[in-house]
Amino acid sequence: FIKTIVFVYYTMCDRNHKQIIALLDQPGNQFCADCGSKDLQYGSYNLGVFLCTTCATFHQKIGTHVSKVKWNDDQVEGMKSLGNSEAKKKYEKHCPIFYRKPSPDDPVILLEQWIRAKYERLEFIHVDKQKYNTGSMEDNLLVKKRRDDSNYAPKRFVLSQENGVLSIYSNEVGLKRTENINSTSKIEHLPCTSKNEPGRTLCNFTFIEEGVTRHVFVTHENGEVLIDWYMAIRYAKLLTLRRAYPTASEAELLPYLTKDFEMEGWVSKTGPHENDAYRKRWVTIDGRKLMYHLNPLDEMPRGEIFIGHSSEGYNIREGASNLTKEMGLVFSLVTPERTFVFSVATSSERNKWMSVIGRVIATPLGTQDFQCRALLDPSKSRASRHSWFHF
Ligand SMILES: [Zn+2]
Incomplete structure (x- = not known):
C-alpha cells in the first residue's frame, strides 16, 4: 500500500499543472484531507487527496516519496479519481463518533496515528480492526516513577469499558489502584511531549483521589498502543455518560470526553501574606480547575483552585489590590475565599491567561462541574497542604 506524493506547486505552467490547479478549486479540496489545514x-496521486506539509511527511513515512517537478497524465488522473470529499467518505466511513480527529495544531502523535489508522490499517473501512471499543483493553504501559523524571516502570493497565473501571497493577505488588470512571471528571488526559524529555510522548491520566487531583503519566514505545488507549478511555467515558444522561444527544456528550488542558505554562504565583515572595509554578487549566505544580511532570499539583461562575463572586482582573504585590505583569483571580495573585513576563501572556480564565468564569456550571467541585476537597488542597507549605 504505497502512497506517492508529488509537490503541487512549481513554476512551470503546462496543461497538467493547470488541471491540478483547477482540481484545487473543487469543493473539499481547499483543506488538507487529514487535518483540515488550509496550507x-x-x-498523493494513488490516494487522490491533497495534503498539508505536516500530514504529507507522515504519508511519506508509511509510503514512498517521489519529488517531481512535473505532473504526468497518470498522476493527474489519479488526483481526479477521488478528491478530498470522496476520500473522506471512503476512508473515514466507519470512524467512531468518540475518535478524536486531529486539528492542524494537535500533537503530532495524534496526526500520525490518525493517518496510519486511516490509510495503513484501514480501521475506518474494516470495523473489526478497531481495538479501542471492544469492551475491554489490557496492556503493559510505562508509568513515570514519582519524583524521578527519567525512570519509567511497567504497569499492567486493565480497562473495562462496560463498567467504566480502570485498574492499574504494579508488577511486584499486584493491584495498585482501581479507578472508577463512573464519575466523569475522573479521567482527563492529553498526549504531550514532555519538556524535560523531548521526543517522549506521554499521556496524562488525571484522577481525583481523596479530594485532590493526581496525574499519572504513561507512555509506550509504540505510538499506536498509546493512542488506542487514549481512544479506549474516550469510549469508556462516552458509555458512562450515556448511562448517566440517557436523554442527552451524542453532540451534547462529546465535549465531556477527554480533552487537552485549556492552557498551561510557567507563571509566578505569590501567597496570601504581604511578604510572600513570588514562586515559579507550572500552571494548568483543566476545565474549571486551575492547578499549580512545581514541575510539569509532578504527580500532584501543589494546589488547585475550582473556578466558579461570576454570579458566585469569581472575577479576574489586572493588577493586585495590594501594591507591594506588583511585579512583572500581574493579574488576580478573585474567589469567594481568597484572591490569588499571579505574574507573567509579557502582556500577551497575561492577556491569554486572563481571557481563558475569564471565559471559564463567564460560563455557567454544568452538571459535570458540580460533580468536579464536590470531588475536590478544599480542606485538603487549601488548608492543610497549602498553609503547611506557606502558600
Ligand atoms: Zn494536514
Whole structure:
C-alpha cells in the first residue's frame, strides 16, 4: 500500500499543472484531507487527496516519496479519481463518533496515528480492526516513577469499558489502584511531549483521589498502543455518560470526553501574606480547575483552585489590590475565599491567561462541574497542604 506524493506547486505552467490547479478549486479540496489545514502543498496521486506539509511527511513515512517537478497524465488522473470529499467518505466511513480527529495544531502523535489508522490499517473501512471499543483493553504501559523524571516502570493497565473501571497493577505488588470512571471528571488526559524529555510522548491520566487531583503519566514505545488507549478511555467515558444522561444527544456528550488542558505554562504565583515572595509554578487549566505544580511532570499539583461562575463572586482582573504585590505583569483571580495573585513576563501572556480564565468564569456550571467541585476537597488542597507549605 504505497502512497506517492508529488509537490503541487512549481513554476512551470503546462496543461497538467493547470488541471491540478483547477482540481484545487473543487469543493473539499481547499483543506488538507487529514487535518483540515488550509496550507496545501502536496498531492498523493494513488490516494487522490491533497495534503498539508505536516500530514504529507507522515504519508511519506508509511509510503514512498517521489519529488517531481512535473505532473504526468497518470498522476493527474489519479488526483481526479477521488478528491478530498470522496476520500473522506471512503476512508473515514466507519470512524467512531468518540475518535478524536486531529486539528492542524494537535500533537503530532495524534496526526500520525490518525493517518496510519486511516490509510495503513484501514480501521475506518474494516470495523473489526478497531481495538479501542471492544469492551475491554489490557496492556503493559510505562508509568513515570514519582519524583524521578527519567525512570519509567511497567504497569499492567486493565480497562473495562462496560463498567467504566480502570485498574492499574504494579508488577511486584499486584493491584495498585482501581479507578472508577463512573464519575466523569475522573479521567482527563492529553498526549504531550514532555519538556524535560523531548521526543517522549506521554499521556496524562488525571484522577481525583481523596479530594485532590493526581496525574499519572504513561507512555509506550509504540505510538499506536498509546493512542488506542487514549481512544479506549474516550469510549469508556462516552458509555458512562450515556448511562448517566440517557436523554442527552451524542453532540451534547462529546465535549465531556477527554480533552487537552485549556492552557498551561510557567507563571509566578505569590501567597496570601504581604511578604510572600513570588514562586515559579507550572500552571494548568483543566476545565474549571486551575492547578499549580512545581514541575510539569509532578504527580500532584501543589494546589488547585475550582473556578466558579461570576454570579458566585469569581472575577479576574489586572493588577493586585495590594501594591507591594506588583511585579512583572500581574493579574488576580478573585474567589469567594481568597484572591490569588499571579505574574507573567509579557502582556500577551497575561492577556491569554486572563481571557481563558475569564471565559471559564463567564460560563455557567454544568452538571459535570458540580460533580468536579464536590470531588475536590478544599480542606485538603487549601488548608492543610497549602498553609503547611506557606502558600
Ligand atoms: Zn494536514
